[in-house]
Each structure stands twice: as structure tokens, then as C-alpha cells.
Amino acid sequence: MRVPGVVFASHALLPEAAGDQALLQVVNVATLPGIVMASYAMPDVHWGYGFPIGGVAATDTASGGVISPGGVGFDISCGVRLLAAGDDRDALAPHRLRRLMDELGRCIPRGAGRGAVWQVGRAELEHVLTDGARYAVERGHGVARDLWRCEDEGVLPGADPGQVSDRSVERGLGQLGSLGSGNHFLEVQAVETVYDEAAAGAMGLRERQVCVMIHCGSRGLGHQICTDHVRTMDRAMARYGIEVPDRQLACVPVDSEEGRAYLAAMAVAANYARANRQLLSEAARRAFADTVGCGLDLVYDISHNLAKLETHQVAGAPLRLCVHRKGATRALSAGHPELPRDLAGFGQPVLIPGTMGTASYVLAGVPGGGAWHSTCHGAGRVRSRHRAAREVDGQQLRSELEAQGIAVRGTSWRGLAEEAPTAYKDIDRVVEASEGAGLCRKVARLVPLGVVKG
DNA sequence: ATGTCC
Numbered sequence: 001m002r003v004p005g006v007v008f009a010s011h012a013l014l015p016e017a018a019g020d021q022a023l024l025q026v027v028n029v030a031t032l033p034g035i036v037m038a039s040y041a042m043p044d045v046h047w048g049y050g051f052p053i054g055g056v057a058a059t060d061t062a063s064g065g066v067i068s069p070g071g072v073g074f075d076i077s078c079g080v081r082l083l084a085a086g087d088d089r090d091a092l093a094p095h096r097l098r099r100l101m102d103e104l105g106r107c108i109p110r111g112a113g114r115g116a117v118w119q120v121g122r123a124e125l126e127h128v129l130t131d132g133a134r135y136a137v138e139r140g141h142g143v144a145r146d147l148w149r150c151e152d153e154g155v156l157p158g159a160d161p162g163q164v165s166d167r168s169v170e171r172g173l174g175q176l177g178s179l180g181s182g183n184h185f186l187e188v189q190a191v192e193t194v195y196d197e198a199a200a201g202a203m204g205l206r207e208r209q210v211c212v213m214i215h216c217g218s219r220g221l222g223h224q225i226c227t228d229h230v231r232t233m234d235r236a237m238a239r240y241g242i243e244v245p246d247r248q249l250a251c252v253p254v255d256s257e258e259g260r261a262y263l264a265a266m267a268v269a270a271n272y273a274r275a276n277r278q279l280l281s282e283a284a285r286r287a288f289a290d291t292v293g294c295g296l297d298l299v300y301d302i303s304h305n306l307a308k309l310e311t312h313q314v315a316g317a318p319l320r321l322c323v324h325r326k327g328a329t330r331a332l333s334a335g336h337p338e339l340p341r342d343l344a345g346f347g348q349p350v351l352i353p354g355t356m357g358t359a360s361y362v363l364a365g366v367p368g369g370g371a372w373h374s375t376c377h378g379a380g381r382v383r384s385r386h387r388a389a390r391e392v393d394g395q396q397l398r399s400e401l402e403a404q405g406i407a408v409r410g411t412s413w414r415g416l417a418e419e420a421p422t423a424y425k426d427i428d429r430v431v432e433a434s435e436g437a438g439l440c441r442k443v444a445r446l447v448p449l450g451v452v453k454g
Numbered sequence: 455a456t457g458t459c460c
Contacts, residue, residue, distance in 0.1 A: 049455090075455040113457050171457075182455055223456045305455090385458095 001030040006038040008371070008437040013043050013425060015052075017382050022052040028245045029057050033253070034065025036314055036321060040371040042328050043433035044380030044425060049074065050248030053327035053381075056374045061254040061309065061320045066242065067262055068251035069233065071324030072307050074226045077156070077270035078217030079303035080351035081277045082362065083296035084203075085210035085288065089190040089449065092210060096292055097407060100188065101450040103287040105409030108186050108280065110179040110454040113220075117177025117279040125173060129161045132271030133278040133301070141282045148340050150301040151330070151348075154274050160264035164221075165228050168265075172221030172272055177279030181411065183378070183419055184216045184454035185353070186280060188407075189360060189446040196443045199346040199364050203299050205444050212284050212296055213360055213446070214277050215353040216454070217305065222269035229262045254309075254322045263307070270306060277301055299362070300349035304329045304377035312372060323372045331365035331375040331440045350440055354427040355379045356419050357401050359447050361431050363440040375439040376431065379424035388423035389414050407450035416453060 005026040015022040022045050029051055030039035036058050045054030050070025059065025109115025127135045133154030134147055147154045179186060189211045194200045233250040236258045252258040285296050307324045332339060332348035339348055347364035354360040365373055394413030397420055401408050410416045434440050
């Protein structure tokens with residue numbers, strides 16, 4: 001290990017599921033060339049590809065620091081977007097909620113492969129890949145204000161479609177504006193508790209308000225980009241004299257041909273993911289307008305799978321770092337120049353999707369935030385998909401959720417069972433540990449009214 | 455996460 005491993009967690013949250021190698025992965029990441037300060041893990045840490053999910057690692061770009069696709073994940077720029085409705089939950093009587101959920105269930109494409117809100121050709125897709133959500137808005141899929149409330153204003157700079165394989169583009173063509181599967185969802189929620197009135201007010205949130213949370217990523221396009229660049233780096237590593245304890249940690253110097261190629265391709269996938277969430281927002285807006293007649297204003301949009309080049313003070317000197325966040329969310333403190341002007345006094349909004357049927361959170365960045373201003377990203381899995389599918393009956397789970405008043409529009413019974421709340425850590429404990437560790441503070445807690453499940 | 459193996 002070149003640096004220590006630092007795990008932010010309560011004892012109860014430490015990964016202990018049989019065979020969960022997450023803490024070994026924290027150790028493995030600590031061996032990467034150029035890593036600075038520590039290999040960090042958030043309270044929702046669990047076993048991932050190479051890096052743990054919930055891992056944060058920064059490398060010094062000026063002294064051979066590496067970039068590793070495993071430190072971003074296969075679902076590049078997977079993230080969350082929250083929209084606030086004009087209506088409060090009191091206005092959403094059961095029959096109106098049912099109509100709304102039926103319409104969302106009809107118009108939100110989801111599941112492996114199939115369906116997209118926006119059918120584009122190659123030329124149009126290329127604009128999406130370089131200009132992300134901004135291009136979607138320029139083409140009428142949203143309003144200018146949406147972009148002010150997106151991380152990076154909806155566009156990650158430096159995207160080069162020339163670094164992306166034909167196969168990646170092919171996979172991306174038919175999926176623009178779709179949830180995908182696994183833990184991805186679109187939920188109708190209500191604000192249950194506001195912890196910080198001033199911050200919530202600035203974000204446009206109040207108690208009892210209806211919201212829409214969208215959790216999805218870069219679909220097959222991002223997956224293919226990760227696959228392609230892991231293979232390239234696996235072959236190139238030896239030329240740079242790099243050895244890693246796990247082939248899944250394939251990496252190259254940030255400042256190398258392969259490193260720059262990955263970052264340019266990663267930005268392509270990030271822009272696809274941001275446009276994807278923008279298009280799904282527009283579909284949700286149409287469904288709300290048609291069924292309950294109210295609008296949806298964007299609260300924020302933020303990724304939890306990304307590497308970014310950031311300048312941080314290390315031992316009193318500014319260093320240009322490549323900060324990998326995989327299942328970890330950036331959480332800038334108040335006053336940072338990258339924050340939207342009207343939110344500058346409150347810290348970066350951090351959107352935490354809970355497990356299906358449980359709560360979700362809005363958090364904010366705090367001064368002195370550790371781990372390069374990062375915090376948790378969600379509940380964190382504790383049981384494998386296989387085990388959850390064996391132990392949970394999807395149809396029974398849906399009945400239980402409906403009995404709690406949560407409308408469910410799913411895709412497959414098995415997929416529903418794999419995402420059972422029992423397969424995940426308790427989101428309340430994860431958020432409590434994150435706040436307790438000084439990584440963020442609570443702004444609001446939201447509860448589900450209806451879920452469209454990928 | 456992922457046309458859950460080109």
C-alpha cells in the first residue's frame with residue numbers, strides 16, 4: 001500500500017456479507033501509482049469490479065498518477081436527478097396517483113435493451129455525445145433553467161466521439177431516454193421531512209411536496225466504452241511499468257495516450273447519461289401535465305460514477321488530481337464557484353436514491369468535507385442479486401409495497417425481487433454515518449408514492 | 455450496471 005485505507009462507516013455498516021471483498025479492494029486501490037492521501041470508502045461501500053462501489057481515490061496527474069476505468073464503473077456517469085412538482089401530496093388522491101403511475105408506466109422505456117424516448121440517427125447522436133443535456137435542451141427537450149441546475153451545466157467538457165468504438169455508438173442509438181434495469185428507477189416521491197429549511201427552500205423543496213427522482217446512467221454505450229478501454233489498458237499497462245494486484249484495476253497514467261483517450265470517451269458517456277436523464281425528465285413532465293396537470297422544476301442532477309480532474313490543496317500546495325468516485329457523490333461546500341449561483345450559500349445538492357419502497361435523501365456538501373469532498377451514493381447492496389432472487393418472491397414484494405400505498409410499475413418479477421429492500425443496507429443508517437463523518441449534512445428526506453422500476 | 459458470453 002502506498003497510502004492508508006480509510007473507511008467511513010459504523011461497525012454495523014461494514015461489508016460482512018459472505019465473500020464481500022470490498023475492504024480488500026480498498027487495500028488494492030491503495031497500491032495504485034500516484035494515489036494521494038488515502039484510498040477512501042463511503043458508508044455504503046460494497047464489492048465492485050476492481051474498485052469497491054463506494055470508493056474514492058485521487059491520483060496526482062503530475063507524478064505518474066493513473067486513471068482506471070474500474071474506479072468509475074461500467075455505468076459511467078450513472079446518477080440521480082430530482083424534480084419538484086407544483087402539487088403537494090394532499091392533491092394526489094389515490095385515483096389520480098393511479099392514473100399518473102399508469103401513464104408513467106406506459107411512457108418510461110425500461111428493461112434490458114428495448115425502447116427510447118428519443119430516436120436519433122448517428123449525426124444527431126454525435127451532438128448528444130459532445131454536448132449532453134445542453135443539446136437536448138437546444139432541441140426543445142427542456143428549458144434553459146434545467147441546465148443551471150445540472151452538475152457541469154449538463155455537459156462534461158472534453159468529450160471526443162472519435163475515442164468511442166462503432167459498437168458503443170451502435171448500442172447508444174436505440175437507448176437515448178431509457179432507464180435500463182437493475183437498481184435504476186423513476187419514482188414519484190413526497191418530501192416527508194425537511195432538516196434544513198433555508199437550503200431546502202433555495203433548492204425549491206418544502207414538506208409534503210410531490211417530487212420525481214430519476215436514477216439511471218449511460219446504458220449500453222457507457223458499458224461498451226468501459227469494456228473497450230479496460231481491454232486497451234490491460235494490454236498497455238506493462239509498457240508503463242505498472243503492476244496491480246488485480247487485473248480489474250487496469251490503469252494507465254492520466255497523462256498518457258491511453259489515459260487521455262479514456263477520459264475523452266468517459267466524457268462522451270457522461271454526456272449521454274446527462275441527456276438520458278434530461279429526456280426522461282421531459283417524458284415525466286408530459287405525463288404529469290396530461291394526468292394531474294402540474295409542472296416539474298429541476299432541483300438538481302448529479303453523477304455518482306465519474307472521474308474528474310480537480311485542483312485540491314495537499315500539504316499546503318495545489319495539486320491537479322484525478323479524483324475517481326465510484327458509487328460516491330461529489331459534495332462541494334458553500335461558496336464553490338461550480339455551484340449554481342442561487343445555491344452557492346448552501347453547498348452542492350447531493351441526491352441519494354434509497355432502496356425501492358424505502359426513503360431517499362437530499363444532502364448538501366459541508367466545509368472541510370473529507371475524501372476530496374465526496375459522500376455516499378445510496379444504500380449499498382448487502383446480498384447478491386442471485387441470493388435476493390432466491391429468497392424473495394417478486395409478486396409478493398409488489399403486493400406488500402402496494403399494501404403500503406406504494407404503486408409499482410415493474411418490468412420483471414425477478415428484477416423486482418433482486419432489488420428487495422432486504423438486499424440493501426438501511427439508507428437512514430448510511431446517511432447518518434455520512435453526516436456523522438463530516439462528509440455532508442441532511443437537507444430533506446423523501447418517501448415513495450409510486451415507482452417505475454427498470 | 456450490461457443485447458448478465460461474440
